[in-house]
Amino acid sequence: MREFNVEGPCDPERHFTVMREALVRKGIEKIEKGKYFTIFAPRQAGKTTYFQLMIHQLEKTAYLPIWISFEDFANATVEKFYATLEHELKMRTARHSMTLSAHISDNLSLRRFFDEIKQQGKTLVLVIDEFEGVPFAALSELMHTFRKMYHEKMLHGLHSLILVGVRNISGAVLDKASPFNIADEIEVPYFSKAEVENLIAQYEQESGQIFQKKVIAKIYENTLGQPGLVNAVCRELVEKICTNRSKPVDMTSFRRVLVYFLTERIDRNISNIVSKAREHRDFMLKVLFGESEIPFQIYDERIKFLQSHGVIAKDQSGAVDVPIPLYKNALISAFRPLINGETVHYTSPTERFEEFYKENGLNIDKIIRHYIQYVQRRGFRAFDTENLKESACHYSFDAYINFFIERLGGKTYMEVPTSRGRLDTLIVYQDQTYVIEIKRWSDAIYYQKGKRQLAAYAKSEGLAEGFYVVFSSQHQESDTLFEQEEIDGVKIHTYVVRTNFERPSELSR
Structure with a gap:
């Protein structure tokens, strides 16, 4: 059976692979037109898999596709760079029964190398991976040479050139002449939701093990289709957690994997x-x-x-x-900062924890109000270091809620929706789930928008209520700091936590 791949490019015969047919066709169309272009995307976004799928298609045509990598070239001298480039090119063309005599010692002799390829009747498509690795001292002259060759394609054998990297190289201005402004581009996108579903469906068909639909949705939601992350999460689920193929991959297992990725792996x-x-x-x-x-x-x-x-x-x-x-x-x-013993101030020796339970679950309202009382006593001093002022309140609430829920016998999971500025804490206690959204006050529009987002999220999770904690430096004690309302059938409890209150002159240590 094939496997989810996290080491290098995917081989469709050994790995579950998103074939990206439309993107491959787009690249081949550019090649057929003789384009020089760049392929760019962040690391582990599937660039190498993509251009190798493209090369596989080209091998069925009259083109001679070869690829090399500049990954280890960055610290080389210019002389060493060209010598190694010659070795790499001759080694790969030799696999296609070509013997080339041209010696590459600089950018001018590189041109003669491609002249010899044309003399042997070949039409070369050259892919250079990790192009950012070219030594800076050779970069400008190399780009000038490629640009000149683009305008004289009838005179040499380099039909199409593809530069692969994490940046759009065609937009880089290397000197006043902008030497690679002739290049087109292809940005390799992350997997779509449909492509993530397709990847997992390949596994389901070969293994017989099913992923729950909600798990598939959560994999896409948390990774946004980033290929390396999708494969890593799926691989961990099926090889380490859900090894019994007769049982489905469920949400409990998925949450375990998320925690593992954030704390251990x-x-x-x-x-x-x-x-x-x-x-x-x-x-x-x-x-x-x-x-x-x-x-x-x-x-x-x-x-x-x-x-x-x-x-x-x-x-x-x-x-x-x-x-x-x-x-x-x-x-x-x-x-996240170390809190150095701050947990001793969360509760008092006489605290009765029974009040934080209610029938069949936890009393989240009392827990949040207890946190607000703690903040009024202690402020954010444990977190408000010189480097963490922007995040002090978030880390304060996160540390408190993790400690408190654990003591009450529950589990917390932090979820980060795609909306900017939102942090959601999921609390699981026995068979009950609660959601708390944490946000900083920006203005009244974003404040109301946050309520609607929370209601929509709670509804999608099948929850009857949601808790909205907003930290504000603008509210005063006389303002409304607690609201309860129903939005689209979901009860929303809102708590405004003031961050501009008078702090005690002496805090207990």
Whole structure:
């Protein structure tokens, strides 16, 4: 049986594979027209699988498709770069029974290499993966050479050139001449919901094991179809958690996998995202927790860097956002501060925990009100460090609710919907589920919109009520801080937690 692949490109004979026929046709059409173009997407987005599927189709035609990688070239000298490029090209053309004598020592002799290919009657399609790895000292002259060759295609054998990387190379201005402005482009998108369903259906057909429909929907919702994440989550589910093929892959198992990815597993994809985000930590805290939107402006170097590596994107309103919920969840976890004993202040020695239960479940209203009392006593001092001001209230509530629910015998799961600024906490106690949405006050419009979003989410989960916790530095004690209303058949409890109250001059330690 095939398997979900998380190591390198997919081989359809060994791995469950989304074949992306329409995207492959789009690439082949460009090749047939002799285009020089770029393929770009963040890491583990399926670029290599995509162009290999394209190469497989080209091998059935008169074209000679070969691909090389510049992954290990970045620190090479210019001389070493061209020598290695010659070796790579000759090694791969030799597999097609070609013997080439041209020596490559610089950009000019590279041109002669492709002249010799034409003399042997071949029409070459060259794919260069990890193009960002070309040494900077050779980059400009190499791009100039390719641009000149594009305009003189009748004189040499390089019919089509495809540069693959995490950035759109055709948009890069390398000098005043913009040497690669002749290139077209293909951005490799993440899987659509239908493609995620297709991938899992391949597994179901071969294994006989079914994924519950809600699990499939949650896999797409949490990964947004990011190919590396989809395969990693599915593989963990079927190989580690749901190994009994006679039983379906259910939501309990899915939640276990999410917790595992966020607390134990070192996933290369997620680790790379966290690493890139740490390079602009202060900016990312504002993206994750800030009260105001940050306009998406590609000429901001922070935004350009983070977007090119798949950390952020532009949302529907034109603001910066972390679009993939699993990434956002991981970043929130990665930036979470140590609280150094603050849990001793959550309760008192005389606390009676019975009041936090009610018939057949938990009294979430009392638990939230208890948290507000704690904040009024302690403030956010345990979290309000110099580097975490934007996120102090979120981390405060998250730490409190995790501690409290665990003591009461329940489990908490943080979900990060795709809407900017939302954090949802799911609480599971016995057979009951509760949802708390956490948000910072921005303005009255977003405040009301948040209620409707929560009602829609609760309804989709089959819940009769939802709890809405809003942190505000603008509300006063005389303002309405608690509301209860019904929206689309769902009871919404709203709590405004003031963050601008007078703090005691001396807090108990």
